[in-house]
Structure formats: structure tokens, C-alpha cells
Amino acid sequence: MKPDSWKALSRDEQNWIGDYLDGTIDPEAFASLQDRMKESPELRATMRRCLHIDDSLREFAEDSLADSSQSSIASWVDETPETIPFSETISSGSRRAIPVAIAAGLAFLLGLVFMFVASRPDSSSPVVENDEPSAEGFAALTRLFDAEWATDESHREGDTLGAESIHLASGTAEIQFFSGATMTVEGPSRISLKSAWEASCLEGAVRMQVPPAARGFKLHAPSSEIVDLGTEFGLVVREGKSHVEVIDGEIALRHRDEEETILEKGDALDLPVEGPSEKIENGRVSFPDAKRFDSRAIEQRRSDFDRWKSHRDSLAGDDRLIAYYTFDQRSNEPLIPNLALPRNPELDGATILAERVDGRWTGMKQALEFRRPGSRVRVNLPGEFSAFSFVAWVRIDSLDRWYNALFMADSYETGEPHWQIRDDGSMMVSVMVDDSRPNPKNPDGPAIRFQRLYFSPPMWDPSMSGQWLHLASVIDPQNKRVSHYVNGERISREEIKPEYYIDELRIGSAEIGNWGQPFREDPVFAIRNLNGRMDEIAIFKTALQDEEMASLYERSRSLR
Amino acid sequence: MELRDNNTPSDDDTRYENFVARFAHYEPDLRRFIRSLLPTAVDTDEVLQQTAIVIWRKFDQYDPETNFMKWACVIARFEALAYRRKMARDRLVFREDVMELMAEEGAEEFDTRSAEREALQICLADLPAKHRDFLTLAYTPGVKVKELAREAGSSAAAFYMRLKRLRGQLANCVESKMQKEATT
Numbered sequence: 001m002k003p004d005s006w007k008a009l010s011r012d013e014q015n016w017i018g019d020y021l022d023g024t025i026d027p028e029a030f031a032s033l034q035d036r037m038k039e040s041p042e043l044r045a046t047m048r049r050c051l052h053i054d055d056s057l058r059e060f061a062e063d064s065l066a067d068s069s070q071s072s073i074a075s076w077v078d079e080t081p082e083t084i085p086f087s088e089t090i091s092s093g094s095r096r097a098i099p100v101a102i103a104a105g106l107a108f109l110l111g112l113v114f115m116f117v118a119s120r121p122d123s124s125s126p127v128v129e130n131d132e133p134s135a136e137g138f139a140a141l142t143r144l145f146d147a148e149w150a151t152d153e154s155h156r157e158g159d160t161l162g163a164e165s166i167h168l169a170s171g172t173a174e175i176q177f178f179s180g181a182t183m184t185v186e187g188p189s190r191i192s193l194k195s196a197w198e199a200s201c202l203e204g205a206v207r208m209q210v211p212p213a214a215r216g217f218k219l220h221a222p223s224s225e226i227v228d229l230g231t232e233f234g235l236v237v238r239e240g241k242s243h244v245e246v247i248d249g250e251i252a253l254r255h256r257d258e259e260e261t262i263l264e265k266g267d268a269l270d271l272p273v274e275g276p277s278e279k280i281e282n283g284r285v286s287f288p289d290a291k292r293f294d295s296r297a298i299e300q301r302r303s304d305f306d307r308w309k310s311h312r313d314s315l316a317g318d319d320r321l322i323a324y325y326t327f328d329q330r331s332n333e334p335l336i337p338n339l340a341l342p343r344n345p346e347l348d349g350a351t352i353l354a355e356r357v358d359g360r361w362t363g364m365k366q367a368l369e370f371r372r373p374g375s376r377v378r379v380n381l382p383g384e385f386s387a388f389s390f391v392a393w394v395r396i397d398s399l400d401r402w403y404n405a406l407f408m409a410d411s412y413e414t415g416e417p418h419w420q421i422r423d424d425g426s427m428m429v430s431v432m433v434d435d436s437r438p439n440p441k442n443p444d445g446p447a448i449r450f451q452r453l454y455f456s457p458p459m460w461d462p463s464m465s466g467q468w469l470h471l472a473s474v475i476d477p478q479n480k481r482v483s484h485y486v487n488g489e490r491i492s493r494e495e496i497k498p499e500y501y502i503d504e505l506r507i508g509s510a511e512i513g514n515w516g517q518p519f520r521e522d523p524v525f526a527i528r529n530l531n532g533r534m535d536e537i538a539i540f541k542t543a544l545q546d547e548e549m550a551s552l553y554e555r556s557r558s559l560r
Numbered sequence: 561m562e563l564r565d566n567n568t569p570s571d572d573d574t575r576y577e578n579f580v581a582r583f584a585h586y587e588p589d590l591r592r593f594i595r596s597l598l599p600t601a602v603d604t605d606e607v608l609q610q611t612a613i614v615i616w617r618k619f620d621q622y623d624p625e626t627n628f629m630k631w632a633c634v635i636a637r638f639e640a641l642a643y644r645r646k647m648a649r650d651r652l653v654f655r656e657d658v659m660e661l662m663a664e665e666g667a668e669e670f671d672t673r674s675a676e677r678e679a680l681q682i683c684l685a686d687l688p689a690k691h692r693d694f695l696t697l698a699y700t701p702g703v704k705v706k707e708l709a710r711e712a713g714s715s716a717a718a719f720y721m722r723l724k725r726l727r728g729q730l731a732n733c734v735e736s737k738m739q740k741e742a743t744t
Contacts, residue, residue: 006731018724023600023652034658041665046731048596048666052673053730055595055604056680061699 004042006050017047021054026192026200027165137162138196139177145296147171148187165192168204172288180214181228183207186288205236207247207287224271227252229262234287242271245282253277304559305361311555315538317341322381325349325512326536327368328359336368336377349379354513359535360393360468360558367535370405370513371397373527377512381539385505389540390419390429391472391552396532397465399423405528406471407537410509410516412449415502418515419473420528425458427484429473433502452500456484456492468535470553476543477503483546488553490546512537579619582628583612590632592673596666597640597659599652607643611636629670637663672738679737683730691726698723 006014016033019025025033037043137160144157150167161175168187175183179196189204200220210217210228219226221235221242231249235242244253245268253269254260255277263269268282312326321340329337336349351368354375359367368377390407402423409416414435420428436447460469472485480501483493509516515528536556544552590611595604614635615622622631640663644653654662684692697703698719 005735006728007735014728015724018720018727020599020652021727022720022723024720025652030652034655037654037658038661044662044665045669048662048669049672049676049734050727050731051596052592052676053680053727053734055592055601056677057695057727057730058601058699058701060684061696062701064696 004045004049006046008042009046013043017050021050024163026163026194028192028202138179139175139193141173142176142182143174143297145172145300147173161193163194165190165202177214177217179217180211181217182209184209184288201235201237201242203237203239205234205285205288207234207289208232210249221271223273224253224255224277233263234285236285236287240273243285244269244271245285245287247287300559301361302364305364308361308365308556308558312339312536315552315556318540320540320542322383322385322507322539322541323347323379324536324538325377325379327356327534328366328536338379347379347381349377349512352376352378357533359533365535367395367533368513369533370530371532373529374514375529376514376516378509378516379512380509381507383506383541384415385507385541386503387477387541387543388417388431388475388505389472389542389544390417390474390537391470391540391544391549392537393468393535393556394471394530394532395466395468395535396421396460396530398462398531399425399460400531401528403428403528404530404532405511405514406530406534407539408511408515408528409507410511412451412517413508415505416507416510417475417505421460421530422455425460427456427459427471427473427486429454429475429482429484431475431502431505433500452496454482454484454494456486459484459486459491468558470557472544472549472552474543474549475505477501477505478543485549485553487557488550490549507539575619579616583615586629586632589629589670589673590636593633593663593666593670594636594640597637597654597662598643599654603643603647607636607639610643611639614639630667633663633667637667675738675741676734679734679741680730682737683733686733687726687730694722695726 009017013033013036016025016029019029020033037047139161141155141157141159141161144155147155148169148171149155150169153167155161155166155173166173168185168189168191170187172187173185175185175191175193177183177196177199181197183191183199184207185191186205189206190202191204191206192200192202194200197214197216198218198220202222206219208217208219208228209232210230212230215228215230217228219228219235221237221244222240224242224244226233226235226244229250229252232247233249233251234245234247237243244251244263246263246265248265250262250264252260253263255269255271258277266282268280268284270278270280272278315321316324316339318340323338324340325336326339327336334351336351338344338347338349340347352375353372354368354370354377355372356366357369359365368375370376392406394406396404399421400423404421404423405419406421407417407419409418412418412432412435414432416432418428418430422428430451430453432449432451434448434450437450439445439448454473454475456473470485470487474483474485476482477496480496481493482496484491513530513534587608591604591608594607594611595601598604598607611632615632618635622628641656641659644656644659647653653659684695687695
């Protein structure tokens with residue numbers, strides 16, 4: 001037998017290579033594989049052979065794609081596997097293959113080279129198909145609390161997780177597996193996720209909650225394997241030594257070479273790296289507590305909301321405000337009070353069809369939803385102004401209309417503003433410069449409505465659906481510029497050209513979330529309700545500057 | 561618009577034909593070389609494309625008297641390392657030292673690869689049809705093991721186990737065929 005042969009490899013090495021080819025190898029095994037490869041030229045040679053076989057198999061499969069039949073699927077299941085390996089999902093492995101120019105491999109490559117060199121469009125080069133979705137996950141980081149990650153990692157709340165290791169340096173994280181199992185992890189912890197049904201705790205403290213649907217969820221500790229038979233247990237691993245405790249329900253535990261044992265509520269065991277498991281008194285170790293996590297989260301949300309409320313109260317006293325609506329009264333009263341001081345009930349708004357829904361702090365703060373085409377808030381804001389700043393917290397669900405209204409003056413006469421979002425995600429703000437300018441080419445014909453629209457680059461796309469955004473647009477005639485802001489940051493600025501200059505501005509009758517008096521009956525123009533929610537809107541009679549906008553965002557945002 | 565400013569059309573065409581001929585001839589070898597350095601076929605395709613571009617760009621520097629593959633492998637190795645740095649977060653990418661070793665040794669093994677390939681074709685032909693069908697199915701691009709397993713009423717775990725066993729069998733078969741070849 002030649003030394004660089006498959007047979008000469010250890011069982012471990014064979015498994016590692018297999019898992020590597022399938023993309024299911026876990027990080028520790030991959031590290032061991034590479035350590036071994038570094039030392040052993042034979043293993044490297046065998047690895048190259050296996051990679052070649054793998055690649056050739058793919059090529060053969062592609063060639064014989066046409067004549068493979070469905071009936072062949074069932075033919076392999078009659079043979080039972082010897083053991084059950086870890087993973088049931090493919091993360092980044094061989095089968096994320098994209099059929100890149102299968103038939104026309106070379107033609108494609110050369111086409112590409114030629115295009116690159118001569119920058120000559122080559123219509124004959126085949127299109128690369130990419131119909132494979134990217135790596136699927138099988139768990140999600142549902143909640144994070146003061147979570148800090150190890151230096152080379154960063155995860156955010158809502159992230160999907162696949163077969164990977166996570167290293168929580170401190171804080172608490174809640175991971176929900178798609179099997180239904182929930183893991184609460186407290187840092188410092190290292191967890192390796194294998195599938196929706198399996199994970200390893202390499203270091204740290206976890207609590208598993210396993211509902212009936214996820215019974216059978218398997219958690220590995222360095223020297224043991226735990227199968228949850230429902231419903232709740234805790235595991236702490238420190239320097240290879242583990243401690244397990246059943247909080248409720250029961251688990252099946254296998255420690256090293258010992259027989260599998262069933263542990264019940266209240267049972268606690270020490271699981272040393274070497275040596276037998278040892279039954280001990282329970283309650284000596286504390287596990288990450290999802291409930292404490294819950295109550296802390298609520299607490300944090302409440303203090304966050306309180307912070308916003310004090311911001312609201314101080315902003316209400318800002319004498320640059322024309323109006324300030326926060327939609328957060330609890331009653332079903334259709335009147336929306338204008339909070340700007342001194343109170344003037346004449347400036348209150350009236351809700352029509354807009355629904356009261358949860359705002360940025362679910363259960364604490366309300367918002368208005370303008371999903372139905374007729375929904376709107378009507379206001380009447382008299383007066384003459386020399387600048388406008390529009391600032392709002394908005395959650396866009398989708399941009400269904402050509403133009404989607406934020407704040408629109410009814411008749412859009414000279415000096416009146418429109419603030420909206422175009423269907424490509426650009427913010428737009430405009431002022432009517434002259435609504436009855438004679439047409440120079442046809443002085444006796446109808447007058448021209450002379451206006452100017454100022455667009456931002458697209459700032460929204462459907463992936464942001466449901467996110468709360470702090471949107472602002474500023475019309476600043478004095479400095480001859482119009483600016484747009486998202487989350488306190490200026491995203492664009494445009495000069496006001498002399499022909500569009502106007503500094504006698506007014507509002508009058510206007511609407512939030514819709515447009516009351518469209519000039520054209522064409523629904524493309526006429527229907528402008530915003531499919532989304534607004535949590536607050538402030539309209540200033542001065543032009544807020546960059547720092548003020550940043551601070552306004554900072555003071556009103558949610559910290560979570 | 562005139563694209564070729566300096567070279568006469570015939571110069572450029574000759575250069576291009578030369579390149580195409582060489583590249584076409586060596587492309588499968590080059591691909592197998594790159595494949596041994598990277599985790600997936602997709603990565604391989606990307607690096608191969610990049611390598612082709614660089615080879616074309618530097619084609620003037622190639623001395624036709626020397627070994628084209630040696631020259632191409634140096635470029636491919638460099639591109640693979642650059643790609644590795646770009647995607648180093650992917651947990652399946654070899655460490656730089658391991659990749660260097662694989663590249664160094666792989667560049668000397670083109671004959672081995674050809675022999676393997678011939679042996680593999682024989683071994684596959686000798687395989688029972690249902691095993692061959694299984695492999696074809698498992699390696700069909702875009703096939704999801706989970707879905708396949710569900711359709712067949714089995715677990716993905718069983719599927720992988722089966723796949724591993726078959727690959728092991730093939731490796732054994734390829735090795736024994738090659739050994740025979742070497743001794744006869």
C-alpha cells in the first residue's frame with residue numbers, strides 16, 4: 001500500500017476530508033486537518049486527489065445531467081448508514097455551486113478576457129446564471145443584550161446564523177433555532193452551530209429551552225452529548241469541564257464511554273474531561289436567564305422611551321417650530337395635538353382613515369399608518385416663513401406609488417412645499433416658485449406652474465422595509481441650498497439657482513401621509529398615500545444645519 | 561471607433577490566436593491545479609477567470625521557449641492567494657502556509673492528475689448504475705441535499721454518509737488502478 005493513499009488515512013482524516021468536500025466541516029476539525037496537512041506530504045497528496053475526484057464528479061454530473069432520472073432518487077435509501085454524521089445542512093460547501101458556463105466554459109472565459117481587454121461588447125458570450133440563493137441559515141440571533149463579540153466577529157440582532165462558530169465575549173445573546181429550540185448564551189462563550197437540531201458549547205454558559213416540536217435537540221459539551229427530551233436545561237463549560245443541570249423536563253446524557261442516562265428535573269452532574277460523571281447538589285451554578293433577559297429588555301426599552309419623552313418635551317418648547325406632531329396619545333380621539341408651545345389648538349391635526357398602530361416602542365408609543373389609500377392627517381398651518389425644515393421618523397413598508405407623500409401642501413400654490421419619496425427610494429422636496437407664470441412662447445395660453453424638485457439619491461430599497469428611519473429635508477433660501485438627511489446624516493445638497501429662488505414661503509391647508517388636492521385625476525399622480533408608518537413629524541420655520549440635524553436624530557432615536 | 565490604436569490588426573489577431581490555442585490546451589490542467597487550493601468549484605471558477613485575464617494581459621512577457629504551465633501556475637498561485645486574502649473570513653479557506661505547500665506540490669503533479677482522471681473514468685464505469693446515478697444526482701449543480709432526502713424519505717445525514725462512502729470507494733479504486741498502471 002502506498003503511503004499517500006486513502007486507505008492509509010486515519011478515520012478522522014477521512015472524515016475531515018469528506019466534511020471539507022461537503023462544506024460541513026466544523027472549525028476545530030478544519031484546524032486539525034490543516035495542522036495535519038502541514039506535517040504530512042502524504043495527506044496533502046491524498047487531499048489533492050480527493051479534490052480532483054470531487055471536481056471531476058461534478059463535471060461528469062453536469063455532462064450527464066440530461067439523462068439522470070427521478071426514479072434514481074429512491075434507489076439509495078434502502079441502504080442504512082452506519083452512523084449518523086453531524087450536519088444536515090449545506091453551508092458553504094460544494095453544492096453552492098453555480099453552473100458557470102457549463103457547456104461553454106472556455107468560450108465564456110475567453111469571451112470574458114476579450115471583453116476585458118478590448119472593452120468590446122460581446123453579445124455572444126453566455127450569461128452567467130445565478131439561481132442559487134446564498135447560504136441558508138438555520139438559526140437567528142433574536143435578541144442581544146450588551147453583547148460584545150470577539151475581535152474578528154460582529155453579529156447584529158436579527159442576523160441569520162448557519163453552520164458557524166460564534167464567540168460572545170460578554171453580554172447575553174438569544175439564539176432561536178429553526179427547530180424551535182431557544183438557546184440563551186452568556187459571554188464569555190464559544191458556541192458552534194451545526195444544524196437546526198444540533199450545536200456544541202465549547203466554552204461558557206448556556207440555557208436551552210426546547211419545546212415539544214424541537215425534542216431531540218442535541219447539545220455537545222467537550223466530553224458529553226446531551227439530547228433534550230424537553231423542556232429546559234443549563235450547561236456550563238469551563239476549561240473543558242462541564243456542569244449540567246435539568247431545570248425542567250428531562251434530558252438524555254452520554255458522558256464519555258458511559259451508558260446513556262436519563263436525567264430529570266433537579267438533577268445536576270459534573271462532567272470532567274477525564275473520569276466519570278458525578279452527581280451533585282443542584283442550584284450551585286446559575287445559568288443565563290431568559291426571563292431576567294426579558295425584564296431587563298423591557299426595562300431598557302422603557303428607559304429608552306422615557307429618554308425620548310423628555311426629548312419630546314424639550315423640543316416642544318423650541319420656538320423655531322411651526323408644528324410638532326407625535327401621534328402618541330392613547331385615546332382614539334381623531335385630533336392630533338400640535339405639541340409646539342405655546343399650545344394653539346387651531347394647529348391640531350385631524351386623522352382620517354389612518355390607523356393607530358405600534359410606533360417605535362411597541363406597546364408604549366403609537367404611530368399612524370397610512371396604508372389605506374384614503375388615510376391622511378389634515379392640518380392647517382397659516383403664516384409666512386423664510387425657510388422650512390421637515391423632520392420625521394418614518395417606517396416605509398413599501399413604495400407602492402409613483403410619489404409617496406410625507407407632507408404635502410394642498411393646493412401647492414406659490415411658496416408652498418411638497419415633501420415626498422419617489423418610488424425609486426429618493427427623497428424629494430419642492431416649493432412652488434410661481435404658480436401662474438405666463439408662458440413665454442404662448443403668453444395668451446394657460447400659465448406655467450413654475451417649480452423646482454430637489455431629489456436625494458435613492459436612500460431606501462425593499463430590504464429596508466419595516467425599518468424606522470429618521471428622514472429630514474431642509475429648504476434654506478438664505479444659504480441658497482436644499483439638503484436631505486437620513487438618520488442625522490446629510491446624504492445630499494443642491495444649490496438653489498437664482499431662477500428658482502423664493503423666500504416667501506407658506507403652508508396653509510396641508511396633509512401628512514397623503515395629498516389632498518391633486519391637480520390630475522390620473523391615479524398615478526393622484527394617489528400618494530405612504531404605505532408605512534409615521535411616529536412623529538416636526539416642521540421648522542428655519543433651516544436646521546448639519547450638527548443640529550445630527551443631534552436631533554441622536555436625541556430622538558432608540559438606543560437598542 | 562478604432563479599438564486597436566498601436567498594433568496592426570494582424571499582430572493583435574495572431575497574439576490572440578496564440579493565446580487561445582495555449583490556454584484552451586492547458587485550461588483543464590490549470591483548473592485542477594486551482595481547485596486543489598480552494599474550497600469550492602465556484603471559488604475555482606472565479607480564480608480561473610482572474611488567472612485567464614492576467615495571463616492574457618501578460619502574454620507578451622511569456623517566452624514561448626519555456627514551459628507554459630509552469631508560468632501559468634505561478635500566476636494562478638498568486639491569484640489564489642490574493643483571492644484567499646479577500647475571503648479569509650470563510651472558514652473553509654486553507655491557511656496561507658498550507659495553501660503554499662499545496663500549490664508548490666500541485667504544480668508538479670499534472671501527470672498524476674491526468675492518470676487519476678483516466679482511472680476515475682474506468683472506476684465510474686465499473687460502478688453499479690444506482691451508485692453512479694446517486695453520485696450524478698448529488699453533484700448536480702443547484703441540488704439541495706435536504707430536499708432530495710425529503711423526497712426520498714430519508715435523512716440528509718444518511719445522504720452524506722452514503723456520499724462519503726462512495727467517494728472513499730472511488731478514491732481506493734482510482735489508487736489501485738493507478739498503481740497497476742505504474743507497475744505494468
